[in-house]
Amino acid sequence: MHITIDETDSRPIYQQIVDEIKRLIARGELLEQSQLPPVRQLATDLGINFNTVATAYRELQAEGLIAVRHGAGAIVASSKANKKSRLELRAPLRTALTQLVLAGHARSEVMRIVGEELRALSP
Amino acid sequence: MHITIDETDSRPIYQQIVDEIKRLIARGELLEQSQLPPVRQLATDLGINFNTVATAYRELQAEGLIAVRHGAGAIVASSKANKKSRLELRAPLRTALTQLVLAGHARSEVMRIVGEELRALSP
Amino acid sequence: MHITIDETDSRPIYQQIVDEIKRLIARGELLEQSQLPPVRQLATDLGINFNTVATAYRELQAEGLIAVRHGAGAIVASSKANKKSRLELRAPLRTALTQLVLAGHARSEVMRIVGEELRALSP
Amino acid sequence: MHITIDETDSRPIYQQIVDEIKRLIARGELLEQSQLPPVRQLATDLGINFNTVATAYRELQAEGLIAVRHGAGAIVASSKANKKSRLELRAPLRTALTQLVLAGHARSEVMRIVGEELRALSP
DNA sequence: GTGGTCTAGACCACG
DNA sequence: GTGGTCTAGACCACC
Numbered sequence: 309m310h311i312t313i314d315e316t317d318s319r320p321i322y323q324q325i326v327d328e329i330k331r332l333i334a335r336g337e338l339l340e341q342s343q344l345p346p347v348r349q350l351a352t353d354l355g356i357n358f359n360t361v362a363t364a365y366r367e368l369q370a371e372g373l374i375a376v377r378h379g380a381g382a383i384v385a386s387s388k389a390n391k392k393s394r395l396e397l398r399a400p401l402r403t404a405l406t407q408l409v410l411a412g413h414a415r416s417e418v419m420r421i422v423g424e425e426l427r428a429l430s431p
Numbered sequence: 432m433h434i435t436i437d438e439t440d441s442r443p444i445y446q447q448i449v450d451e452i453k454r455l456i457a458r459g460e461l462l463e464q465s466q467l468p469p470v471r472q473l474a475t476d477l478g479i480n481f482n483t484v485a486t487a488y489r490e491l492q493a494e495g496l497i498a499v500r501h502g503a504g505a506i507v508a509s510s511k512a513n514k515k516s517r518l519e520l521r522a523p524l525r526t527a528l529t530q531l532v533l534a535g536h537a538r539s540e541v542m543r544i545v546g547e548e549l550r551a552l553s554p
Numbered sequence: 555m556h557i558t559i560d561e562t563d564s565r566p567i568y569q570q571i572v573d574e575i576k577r578l579i580a581r582g583e584l585l586e587q588s589q590l591p592p593v594r595q596l597a598t599d600l601g602i603n604f605n606t607v608a609t610a611y612r613e614l615q616a617e618g619l620i621a622v623r624h625g626a627g628a629i630v631a632s633s634k635a636n637k638k639s640r641l642e643l644r645a646p647l648r649t650a651l652t653q654l655v656l657a658g659h660a661r662s663e664v665m666r667i668v669g670e671e672l673r674a675l676s677p
Numbered sequence: 678m679h680i681t682i683d684e685t686d687s688r689p690i691y692q693q694i695v696d697e698i699k700r701l702i703a704r705g706e707l708l709e710q711s712q713l714p715p716v717r718q719l720a721t722d723l724g725i726n727f728n729t730v731a732t733a734y735r736e737l738q739a740e741g742l743i744a745v746r747h748g749a750g751a752i753v754a755s756s757k758a759n760k761k762s763r764l765e766l767r768a769p770l771r772t773a774l775t776q777l778v779l780a781g782h783a784r785s786e787v788m789r790i791v792g793e794e795l796r797a798l799s800p
Numbered sequence: 801g802t803g804g805t806c807t808a809g810a811c812c813a814c815g
Numbered sequence: 816g817t818g819g820t821c822t823a824g825a826c827c828a829c830c
Contacts (some may be wrong), residue, residue, distance in 0.1 A: 314518070315744075316518065317518065317522060318519070319522065320747055320748075320813080320814060320815085321814085321815075322814070322815080323814095327522075327525075327526050327529065330526075330529050330530070330533060331525070331529050333533065334529050334532045334533050356815080357814095357815045358815090359814085359815055360814075360815050363813095363814075363815080373533075387533070388533060388534075388535055389530065389533035389534055391534075392530065392534060393439075395437065395439070395440065396441075396530075397527075397530055397531060397534060398544075398548065399440065399442070400523060400526060400527040400530065401524075401527040401528070401531070401544070401545065401548055402450075402454070402548055402552075403450050403523060403527075404520075404523040404524040404526075404527045405524075405545070405548055405549055405552060406450065406453050406454050406457050406552060407453075407513065407515060407519070407520055407523065408520055408524070409457045409549075409552055409553065410453060410456065410457050410496070410510070410511060410513045411511075411513050411515055411520060412511050412513075415549055415553065418549060419542075419545070419546070419549070421521075421524070422524065422528070422542070422545050423542070425521065425524055425525055425528055426528055426532075426538055426541060426542070429525075429528055429529060429532055430532065430538065443819080443820060443821085444820080444821075445820080445821090469801080469802060469803080470802085470803065471801090471802085471803085479821080479822085480821060480822050480823070481803095482821075482822075482823090483820080483821060483822085485803075485804080486820085486821090488803090493739050498561075499803070499804095500802085500803085500829090500830085501566055501802075501803055501804070501828070501829050501830080502566075502801085502802050502803060502804095502828070502829030502830040503802065503803085503829075503830055504801095504802060504803080504830095505802095505803085560764070562764070563764065563768065564765070565768070566828080566829060566830090567829085567830080568828095568829070568830085573768075573771075573772050573775065576772075576775050576776070576779060577771070577775050579779065580775050580778045580779050602830080603829095603830045604830095605829085605830055606829075606830055609828095609829075609830085619779075633779070634779060634780070634781055635776065635779035635780055637780075638776065638780060639685075641683065641685070641686065642687075642776075643773075643776055643777060643780060644790075644794065645686065645688070645696075646769060646772060646773040646776065647770075647773040647774075647777070647790070647791065647794055648696075648700070648794055648798075649696050649769060649773075650766075650769040650770040650772075650773045651770070651791070651794055651795055651798055652696065652699050652700050652703050652798060653699075653761060653765070653766055653769065654766055654770070655703045655795075655798055655799065656699060656702065656703050656742070656756070656757060657757075657761055657766055658757050661795055661799065664795060665788075665791070665792070665795070667767075667770070668770065668774070668788070668791050669788070671767065671770055671771055671774055672774055672778075672784055672787060672788070675771075675774055675775060675778055676778060676784065689804080689805060689806085690805080690806075691805080691806090715816080715817060715818080716817085716818065717816090717817085717818085725806080725807085726806065726807050726808070727818095728806075728807075728808090729805080729806060729807085731818075731819080732805085732806090734818090745818070745819095746814085746815085746817085746818085747813070747814050747815085747817075747818055747819070748813070748814030748815045748816080748817045748818060748819095749814075749815055749817065749818085750816095750817060750818080751817095751818085
């Protein structure tokens, strides 16, 4: 399992980890029941604080995507996220699309970019 | 100009205002050179502190979208002046699309939702 | 007497007027005892508020550079500014030079730019 | 890291902090990647409110000179990352030089003062 | 009447 | 322990 942290990314580190793992699950690279790396190991690999990884795992557990077993590591519990409200799904999409439009991209171009990202998500 | 604040939204209030105004600019409802409401008035309308609105306006000014003139209110400076890096444009989109996929939406369904949001963005 | 207001300049409008008139006096284009345009006329010419020009004239009068006679317009009182403290003279210079250095200009290049501006100031 | 606030200075406090830190970066006293003091500590040292320091840090971040990491303090991001327009660089210099000339300094004397300040800027 | 600065203090988010 | 957000209110600067 490969995860990258980008120092220049404005998202907090724990959020980057959450997003990357979700992406791996969505892509099918992390299957249900498969093992996640131990918190301490991932923290060492990424050169970040132990608590930061723990926060990320806690968030993923709260969303029902992984199951953390005390002393036995974490596994992927489900490849389907908990029900999110319409707002939680739409607001981030709306914001992302608005930025693309304000950047000067025509509607057709935005659709092309979305298609590109979608294909990269589930190849 | 109508803006809504959602208490249940996880984004900070000033960010919601920023996003809403960007949306209004992208939609063409706020034209270049048009006046934005005074910070204190918008704050009263939204039932929040005026400093919160001022923070939103400062952010929009830093991005070059509005011009705040001391003593003379704020106007829309440019509807297409956002210099965002590829990362700043793609990362939020990627996260939003991942959420939709994890929510169980098929690729075609995601494209439909995106199209719907895009049409709502530039009617 | 020609003065230009730049909308994109971050300085307040009244300050731009003050700076421009000081520059004209320093250059010798406005000699002692010469007439300044009436407040209302300058405001009309520049397309700005009457009070803004009045504020600029008040500032220049406070510094002893112009004399405002009620109902008789303003004249250049002196081509030498009131004594400013060392801080008032040095701090703006220091800030301006720091910006040039941070912009990547070598010391010699900064001196060249300063020489250029100085020559433009008293030709 | 030593910063001084001058009550008699007309610049707002947060701006004085911004200018002082820029100066320290330009002088090479604050090297890239080095830590800035925590906002609350610097505020206590200067005897001001922490929000005022936070405003200064936010401004420096917006200009790309420092990177503020939520929960992990701020570091110097780049000692030469200022993208200022020609106007933003020249106007303050022009104003500062005009003041020196109006104070009665001959052109040669102004050049001497500028040289003095420049040497103090990068020792 | 417009926005800007600063303070004081509470509570939250991140590492 | 770090920075972020928000509020409340005072006073100032600009048009």
